[in-house]
Amino acid sequence: MSSDIPFPAPNAGKVPFAVEKDFHDLRGLFHQLNNQLGIILANAELLESRLESKDAVVRAGHIVSSAxxxxxxxxxIRDHKGRSGE
Structure with a gap:
């Protein structure tokens, strides 16, 4: 199955983040990452609930679990950032 949506999505751009900045900026990056993962999770759960093929439901369940x-x-990772020796 293929999609008409190009990957990566056009105009997606890069997340504005500079590694040189302090750890406070990492919290923002993790927040953005969690937002994107939440969208993936919500859509996978919706897909899982609407599928009829058992194989497709199982595959959607794998996406849910992975998200x-x-x-x-x-x-x-966020909770352990900046700690050495862990």
Whole structure:
């Protein structure tokens, strides 16, 4: 199955972020990442609820699980940023 939506999406641009800035800016980056993962999660759950094919439901369920794991991983990385030896 293919989509008419190009990837990467046109006009998506890069997230305005400079590595040189302080850790406060990292919180903003993690916030943006969580927002995007939340959108993926919500759409995957919606898709999962509307699919009729068992195989497709299983695949959508994998997307849901992966999005939840990615959100947890991003939170874990955010909570441990700047700590050495962990």
């Amino acid at each position: 939840v794991e990615a959100i947890a991983l991003a939170d874990n």
